[in-house]
Amino acid sequence: MSETIKLQIEGLAHKGDGVAETPDGPVFVPFALAGETVTVERKGVRAELRSVDVPSPERVTPVCRHFGTCGGCALQHMERNAYLAWKRQQVIAALADRGIETEVAPVIAAEGRGRRRAVLTALRAGHKVLLGFHERASHRLVDVQECPVLVLEIVEALERLRKLSSGLLPRKGELRLTVTATRNGLDAAFERKEKLDPKRIPDLVGEAMEAGLTRLSVNGEVLVEARPAEILIDHVPVIVPPAGFLQATKEAEERLSRLVLDGAGKAKKVIDLFSGIGTFTFPLAKRATVHAVEGDAAALKALDGGLRRAQGRKTISHERRDLFRNPVTATEIDDYGKGYDAVVFDPPRAGAEAQAREIARSKAARVVAVSCNPATLARDLRILIDGGYHLKSVTPVDQFLFSPHIEVVAALER
Template sequence: MTDATLDITISSLGHLGDGIAEGPDGPLFVTGGLPGDHLRVSRQGNRATILEILTPSAHRRAANSDQNHHCGGCSLQHMDEATYLAFKQDQVVRALADRGIEVPVDPILPTRPGSRRRAVLTALRAGHKVLLGYHEKGSHRLVDLVECPVLDPAILAAVPGLKKLAEPLIPRKGELRLTVLATAAGLDVAIDDPVTGYEKKLIALSRLAADLDLARLAIKGEVVIEIRPPALSFGRIAVVPPPGGFTQASAAAEEDLARLTLEALGPSKKAADLFAGIGTFTFRMAPLMSVHAVEADAAALAALDKASRVPSGLKKLTFERRDLFRRPLMAAELNAFDAVAFDPPRAGAQAQAEQLALSRVKRIAAISCNPATLARDLRLLLDGGYKLTRVTPVDQFLYSPHVEVVAALER
């Protein structure tokens, strides 16, 4: 189908936040479109790019970053606050309704700009320059990071230094990936896919990392230099995550998720924390109840183990390495606990939810970054006799269509 220029009016929003208009051949999806927008667009198949806003929607606001149209991150920054928060809440409502779950959904808990502490950045050479940033949406083009409304200011301020650090490590015909985590001790930088022979540059890289006052630098999972442990605080416990390991994107959102989880688990005495990671929820649960933490990733579990060895007045804490996708805790095993929290990856926890549905566990906190797979898992639990008592979205991923959710269930 050849490109065409059309004048259209946006009527609704899609699940990724794209505006939807009626095109000549059916629905047309327009990135950056809002209901009420009258637009001139360039059409490519069933998608379109805005050429001109002829009449703006009453729900449109000016973006506070010139990069938001390009970097692929802040795709919802053009929405006014009320529209944005309602869209996020509706993402959860619609996902539940698709599984026949009709329950009240709390208003979304907002997060503030500049609170994202973890970023996965890409570096490459462009002539004599080094570019460091994000890929443009739907493209291999890299958008150089100059400003960002969501990132922790410490990460933004470090961009020139990170470019210097990346330059000798960028493959000749490729890209370099940097995972940057802002901690109270400074930035924790983990680099993947470095140029062959990078080992000869480790002394120089260590000096540069020290000059940049990084907390830690790791390459391909191996620590090159640790000036200060890049610890994260989970309640009363400090945990040093493995280089490049998973952490919640926002410390403030993490606190909301943890509070909601503890409220869902209530006055329990013995709990399991499934997909426990480095102990984000485990260590907040452990002062109140004994906890058995289960995680498949060896590095994450090692970090949890090390942190748990510091005397801190926790109740009994045990842990187990186990792939819960292939080998979920069975109902008979789960019956040893009166509460369970689970926070799986985006794929959800179908196999584990099936076993929970067969168990006698009294309280469940289900945490998810994917409302669709959460709804699938909740349907299994509801069919198994559980009652959904609360559903709360948390806006961990500011200005993106993604949303975190905590659901509380009781039997």
């Protein structure tokens, strides 16, 4: 049952929702700001915003027509300085929850020209094909016509991608599309439950070429590659895997690399754990020999391809390894006194608890932790601190414009 009531918003939760305290407990109100009086339709612990009766001075006009419906953005209505301060506070709070009190640097805004990678959903609605993002906490799809957080190349191609999606959509159900802006054009990687009818491939290839795509793949199988789906990592050409992970913006990648290099200092031998396609491997190799460890075969293949084209780097070796099930041990890191003097790790959102425990037992002089999840980062830092490391710096980097997410780089020393 729902009821329409007025609430006083007292703060923001970690996902950016406004929070009102009531006799029945907290109520979460998306798109409300601290200090506001709002009218809402309450449904248990959550509520839908109906009107802002007393707005916050930090409230601004959203920049996108889809805001409030599209689930891609949560904070377009918040003034920029307040927004960045709130993101920094999320990092401070996550560390405090683990008993870590340290100075957190101001947030580095690194959205650049926009996000170069988007994961979209396509759906058939009658005779129309919808392409976009799901509504907040809903299966309904927003047919995106604009997007201020994506690079212009992706936004300008939305109609072409919508048309291409129509030929791949099943009669029922959704289609997932990861589109990446590379230096040679857009890479489109579709994922669908059904196998692709081989008879459809010639038409799809023709449509992909007409759309100007650099590469088209379906369920990981490359159907056509007109040009290499290539990005530059510290001037090294790397061909990204279909739907492969990379830092959201080019500017953030560069800022994060600088922070990682600063944290590694004068290390001569570095192990780069969860290396991916070599985001930090190649910059680090300008100064040190680097051993890259990654569990994903496609990512490691991309790194290896870049290695063959890298110039002016010290020795780079690599290894495929599931670091969740089989973390690099403290003994391996130390190599009986002749091991790595710096460890860099950049795990997925789940963090790297098992790996952090091994690093904490090692003798590596420096550790640099990179994470997109302050909560799991704080857990892993607690392990390292308890193992004898001390924090030198914590720097948030915002490449996820208008979202509650934040990237963080933490540097530690023994």
